[in-house]
Amino acid sequence: MPKDGAPDVLTTRLEDFVNWARANSLWPYPFGTSCCGIEMMATLSADYDLARFGAEVVRFSPRQSDMMIIAGTITEKMGPVLKTLYEQMHDPKWVIAMGACSSSGGIFDTYSVMQGADEVIPVDIYIPGCPPSPEGVIHGVMRLQEKIRKNKAMLT
Amino acid sequence: MNENTGLQSPSRKKDAFDDDENQDIFESSQMLINIGPQHPATHGTLRVACRLNGEVVVDSRCELGYLHRGMEKLGEVKTYHKFIPYTDRLNYCSALQNNVAYVTTIEKLMGIEIPPRNIYIRTMVCEMARIIDHIICVGINAFDLGAMTYFLLGFHQREEAYTLIESLCGSRLTTSYTRIGGLSGDLPDNFLPRMKKWLDGVETCFKELDKLLTNNRIWVDRTQGVGVFTAEQALAYSMTGPCLRASNVNIDLRRDRPYLAYKELEFDVPVAKGGDVYDRYLVRMAEIFESVRILRQIVDKMPKGPIWADDKRVRIPEKERVYNSMESLIHHFKFFMEGFDVPEGEAYCPMEGPNGEMGFYAISRGGPKAYRLRIRAPSFFMFQPVDEMIKGENIADVIAVIGSVNIIAGELDR
Amino acid sequence: MIDFPKEKIDRIKARYGDSIEEVVTEKTDVPIFFVRKDKLLDFMGSIRTEEGLEYNFLSDVTAYDDNPPANIPDYGLGSLKAGGGSHRFCMVYQLFSLKFLDRIRVKVRVKEEEQVPSLTVLWKAANWLEREVFDLYGIPFKDHPNLRRIMLDDRWVGHPQRKDYPIKKYQRFPGSATLEHLGLEELDSNGQSQSGRTGHALANSDLNVKQEGK
Numbered sequence: 001m002p003k004d005g006a007p008d009v010l011t012t013r014l015e016d017f018v019n020w021a022r023a024n025s026l027w028p029y030p031f032g033t034s035c036c037g038i039e040m041m042a043t044l045s046a047d048y049d050l051a052r053f054g055a056e057v058v059r060f061s062p063r064q065s066d067m068m069i070i071a072g073t074i075t076e077k078m079g080p081v082l083k084t085l086y087e088q089m090h091d092p093k094w095v096i097a098m099g100a101c102s103s104s105g106g107i108f109d110t111y112s113v114m115q116g117a118d119e120v121i122p123v124d125i126y127i128p129g130c131p132p133s134p135e136g137v138i139h140g141v142m143r144l145q146e147k148i149r150k151n152k153a154m155l156t
Numbered sequence: 157m158n159e160n161t162g163l164q165s166p167s168r169k170k171d172a173f174d175d176d177e178n179q180d181i182f183e184s185s186q187m188l189i190n191i192g193p194q195h196p197a198t199h200g201t202l203r204v205a206c207r208l209n210g211e212v213v214v215d216s217r218c219e220l221g222y223l224h225r226g227m228e229k230l231g232e233v234k235t236y237h238k239f240i241p242y243t244d245r246l247n248y249c250s251a252l253q254n255n256v257a258y259v260t261t262i263e264k265l266m267g268i269e270i271p272p273r274n275i276y277i278r279t280m281v282c283e284m285a286r287i288i289d290h291i292i293c294v295g296i297n298a299f300d301l302g303a304m305t306y307f308l309l310g311f312h313q314r315e316e317a318y319t320l321i322e323s324l325c326g327s328r329l330t331t332s333y334t335r336i337g338g339l340s341g342d343l344p345d346n347f348l349p350r351m352k353k354w355l356d357g358v359e360t361c362f363k364e365l366d367k368l369l370t371n372n373r374i375w376v377d378r379t380q381g382v383g384v385f386t387a388e389q390a391l392a393y394s395m396t397g398p399c400l401r402a403s404n405v406n407i408d409l410r411r412d413r414p415y416l417a418y419k420e421l422e423f424d425v426p427v428a429k430g431g432d433v434y435d436r437y438l439v440r441m442a443e444i445f446e447s448v449r450i451l452r453q454i455v456d457k458m459p460k461g462p463i464w465a466d467d468k469r470v471r472i473p474e475k476e477r478v479y480n481s482m483e484s485l486i487h488h489f490k491f492f493m494e495g496f497d498v499p500e501g502e503a504y505c506p507m508e509g510p511n512g513e514m515g516f517y518a519i520s521r522g523g524p525k526a527y528r529l530r531i532r533a534p535s536f537f538m539f540q541p542v543d544e545m546i547k548g549e550n551i552a553d554v555i556a557v558i559g560s561v562n563i564i565a566g567e568l569d570r
Numbered sequence: 571m572i573d574f575p576k577e578k579i580d581r582i583k584a585r586y587g588d589s590i591e592e593v594v595t596e597k598t599d600v601p602i603f604f605v606r607k608d609k610l611l612d613f614m615g616s617i618r619t620e621e622g623l624e625y626n627f628l629s630d631v632t633a634y635d636d637n638p639p640a641n642i643p644d645y646g647l648g649s650l651k652a653g654g655g656s657h658r659f660c661m662v663y664q665l666f667s668l669k670f671l672d673r674i675r676v677k678v679r680v681k682e683e684e685q686v687p688s689l690t691v692l693w694k695a696a697n698w699l700e701r702e703v704f705d706l707y708g709i710p711f712k713d714h715p716n717l718r719r720i721m722l723d724d725r726w727v728g729h730p731q732r733k734d735y736p737i738k739k740y741q742r743f744p745g746s747a748t749l750e751h752l753g754l755e756e757l758d759s760n761g762q763s764q765s766g767r768t769g770h771a772l773a774n775s776d777l778n779v780k781q782e783g784k
Contacts, residue, residue, distance in 0.1 A: 221721040221723075229731055232733075391627065412671050501597035502597070503598070504599065517664070519634060521651040523651075527634070527651075530632045536699075
């Protein structure tokens with residue numbers, strides 16, 4: 001290995017391997033608050049199986065999962081809860097904001113709604129739709145998988 | 157630690173450990189835990205903070221407001237038509253029912269009569285919404301307690317229903333199907349035969365699912381005698397819908413104050429006597445079969461004719477004319493941008509939704525926007541007595557109770 | 571107004587004449603009875619059990635801002651005609667009779683900062699409904715067992731459903747509401763609350779604290 005830690009043949013293959021493993025074994029953490037939660041349930045159930053993409057193990061605990069899917073409106077009362085749960089997740093972690101409400105507040109531009117989950121936590125993928133159809137959710141998860149495969153920061 | 161409690165905590169059910177002399181060691185170490193606002197077993201965002209003595213709930217507080225989106229204030233800011241998509245997001249498991257309830261209120265304010273075909277289509281759509289809402293409620297209740305098959309098979313029937321609904325109005329979940337004085341579109345050509353096929357599928361599937369759970373030893377043991385609520389308690393908390401009928405109170409607005417096409421249809425209203433989680437499950441299963449029966453009658457009796465009311469205040473111009481004629485284009489533009497004038501008055505139109513009495517109370521003082529729009533959401537009344545229902549139960553039963561009461565966070569908090 | 575027997579209205583007017591200020595049967599779908607605030611509890615209590623009336627099911631409790639102040643935000647195409655009168659709010663109670671299957675509406679005119687008697691002794695459902703009215707309108711209720719905010723955070727200032735609260739006025743708070751304010755906190759050895767929070771939201775509403783330009 002070069003002395004300055006620059007990637008070499010061995011480490012790039014390892015990086016690719018680890019990224020491939022992470023992308024194909026995402027453990028989703030469904031943070032369903034409102035209507036998008038029902039479409040997320042439809043995605044996770046038999047007709048549009050998300051388990052085909054490796055996201056089989058749905059864990060409802062932040063300590064045991066790595067991909068948080070925020071499905072639904074985040075209100076100001078819920079924001080601190082979301083932040084606490086995000087901080088409890090271990091690295092590496094990714095966040096998908098599913099639907100219009102968690103991307104940007106959606107149709108609810110009112111006093112008590114956070115205009116997007118990214119008011120409190122960093123989001124990787126935004127899936128538009130109100131609610132997005134399950135095909136849209138699967139597309140979002142696949143884009144996240146592409147993003148993970150391009151991840152170069154594994155060894156730092 | 158609160159050291160002032162004696163041996164007996166108030167209103168706790170007697171169980172085998174009460175006579176244990178070492179009870180006081182455990183009394184003073186009561187644990188405070190939070191169920192929600194994010195928990196796999198909650199239907200959306202609600203919170204039940206419990207004080208536990210071992211596994212038994214001694215005291216609890218229910219809290220809501222985690223999905224308060226200001227819909228009632230939006231009702232004053234948006235015109236009557238612009239509010240229709242917001243009504244889908246109330247009880248999002250049965251969005252069509254909310255659409256129908258809202259436009260019926262506004263039509264009552266304006267004094268509009270809708271033609272028979274429209275009435276029948278709206279009744280059909282309400283009953284479809286009832287079936288799919290009950291599938292979710294019982295499915296998730298069973299899923300929480302470990303019985304996953306009901307959820308997976310039931311959701312397949314929901315997907316078939318979504319295909320039908322998508323051919324009707326373009327969207328699976330948040331439909332915005334009704335318009336004031338009409339509907340967004342008529343039934344597609346082969347809708348009724350496909351509906352018949354779906355009904356056959358639902359009946360077969362639910363006869364099978366009935367065999368899975370109704371006499372299942374584990375299900376019965378986990379749900380019978382849990383969360384018992386008597387008729388007096390239910391009426392004091394203004395509960396409505398299947399939960400009230402499971403507590404031996406025979407009220408159903410479809411039969412007692414008929415609206416839409418229910419006067420001409422034959423159906424029974426299932427009532428159970430026990431008031432526990434098992435009875436609520438039985439009432440919901442029976443209601444699914446009754447809804448299938450109502451839908452078969454509607455499919456046979458569907459009248460032909462127009463779907464729009466003959467009222468030029470609310471008639472939205474047809475798309476072909478909007479694209480080809482200048483006057484229609486301007487009419488269309490002004491209709492949706494400025495709204496139409498609704499006369500002064502007020503109306504409250506409750507309907508028997510899948511969850512209970514769902515109603516909109518609208519006060520109009522002229523103009524295109526409501527002065528006050530109040531949403532009477534059944535889940536709000538259903539969540540309040542949960543504190544009383546779970547006192548003295550084990551923590552595992554709390555999940556069963558919350559699931560059986562079918563709280564939809566969208567309409568709980570509005 | 572649609573199908574409500576006139577004899578019943580006359581009977582209610584005759585029996586409860588001193589409690590009722592006004593009866594409205596125009597431009598509404600059920601008869602509306604404006605009841606005096608101090609006679610509300612007696613009226614509701616007796617109309618619940620009176621033979622032939624028996625309005626024993628409380629469908630809904632809500633309120634509306636009848637006479638908002640002059641400088642309210644206008645969202646265009648306004649329909650903000652005030653009702654007229656010296657009161658600010660109007661409480662609305664929707665009652666249903668399980669025996670005779672009909673509905674009436676009872677309204678109470680309330681001035682700003684006046685207390686309304688609470689109906690929790692008659693119907694337990696009124697508990698949370700009145701909390702919601704308090705939270706969104708700021709109408710306090712007398713003898714309510716637990717008058718706190720229900721939909722919004724405890725620290726919220728203002729009452730959003732009032733006509734003079736702009737819809738997009740956001741308020742954000744750092745940490746989530748703790749368990750203490752739910753009355754389920756750990757007490758110290760003297761039985762005192764450790765946080766010092768009373769959990770009573772009257773302390774937080776703008777009836778008692780000065781609004782600091784929020």
